[in-house]
Amino acid sequence: MTYLLIIMNMEKSINLFGEEKYGIKILGFLIGIIVLGITCFIDDSKGIPSWTKLIAQIASAAIVVACGTRIENINLPFLNSTIWFYDWFSYILTIGWIIGITNAINLIDGLDGLSSGISLISCISLLIIFTLNKSPLIAILLITALSGAIVGFLPFNFSPAKTFIGDVGSNFLGFSLAVISILRSSKNIYCNCINCTDYSIRFSYF
Numbered sequence: 001m002t003y004l005l006i007i008m009n010m011e012k013s014i015n016l017f018g019e020e021k022y023g024i025k026i027l028g029f030l031i032g033i034i035v036l037g038i039t040c041f042i043d044d045s046k047g048i049p050s051w052t053k054l055i056a057q058i059a060s061a062a063i064v065v066a067c068g069t070r071i072e073n074i075n076l077p078f079l080n081s082t083i084w085f086y087d088w089f090s091y092i093l094t095i096g097w098i099i100g101i102t103n104a105i106n107l108i109d110g111l112d113g114l115s116s117g118i119s120l121i122s123c124i125s126l127l128i129i130f131t132l133n134k135s136p137l138i139a140i141l142l143i144t145a146l147s148g149a150i151v152g153f154l155p156f157n158f159s160p161a162k163t164f165i166g167d168v169g170s171n172f173l174g175f176s177l178a179v180i181s182i183l184r185s186s187k188n189i190y191c192n193c194i195n196c197t198d199y200s201i202r203f204s205y206f
Contacts, residue, residue: 005026005138005141013137014137014138014141020136021068022136022138022183024067024068025064025067025068025069025183026138027067028063028064028065028066028067028068028069029064029067029069029179029183031060031063031067032060032061032063032064032175032179033060033172033175033176035056035059035060035063036056036057036060036102036171036172036175037168037171037172039052039053039056040053040056040166040167040168040171040172041168043167044166044167044168053167054099057098057099057102057103057171057175058095058099060098060175061094061095061098061099061102062095064094064098064179065091065094065095069094069179069182069183070090070091070093070094070182071085071090071093071094071097071182072084072085072090073085094182097178097182098175098178098179098182100178101174101175101177101178101181102171102174102175102178103174104174105118105119105170105171105173105174105177106167106170106171106174109165109167109169109170111159112157112158112159112160112161113154113157113158113159113161115165115169115170115173116150116153116154116157116165116169116173117154119146119150119173119174119177120147120150120151120154122177123143123146123147123150123177124147126143126177126180126181126184127140127143127144127147129184130143130184133184135184136183136184138183139180139183139184142176142180142183143180143184146173146176146177146180150173153165153169
């Protein structure tokens with residue numbers, strides 16, 4: 001995946017160092033995975049308190065946010081409007097989203113193939129949405145790579161499982177789904193005009 005991104009950046013198919021700074025965002029994504037992966041590996045091997053793992057999840061999410069990946073707005077398609085968030089609320093919302101999805105996948109990892117199967121369904125659904133919405137190519141590549149990794153692993157995880165996903169795998173899947181779903185949103189320009197035709201809304205109390 002890294003090699004593909006480098007080649008595509010050289011061919012100008014993807015600009016990793018442009019306005020969106022996808023290179024820095026992906027770096028933050030990888031560092032967050034490393035921090036979370038090491039913590040979960042220790043948990044799988046020796047066991048650690050739940051609050052320690054929560055701190056690692058918060059730290060990993062904070063690294064992602066610090067590198068520029070965050071939820072800046074929510075689109076309301078039926079109302080043809082966009083809700084924009086102030087920076088401080090955007091940071092809190094993004095960290096909460098990442099931790100929530102990470103733990104959601106982790107908590108359903110109780111049966112063979114359950115968390116990995118649901119993650120694959122989520123990946124395919126997101127891939128379809130990304131394609132239809134003309135999302136950035138980087139998001140499509142990442143979700144496709146994650147789908148391929150799950151497809152290769154899933155046959156060994158079905159009942160009776162030969163390989164178990166563990167906390168490392170379930171946290172990785174949830175963390176990746178959460179971050180990639182944010183990366184698919186391209187940066188927009190704030191519009192505070194009263195008579196603007198795109199009906200953008202920025203709530204001051206956020």
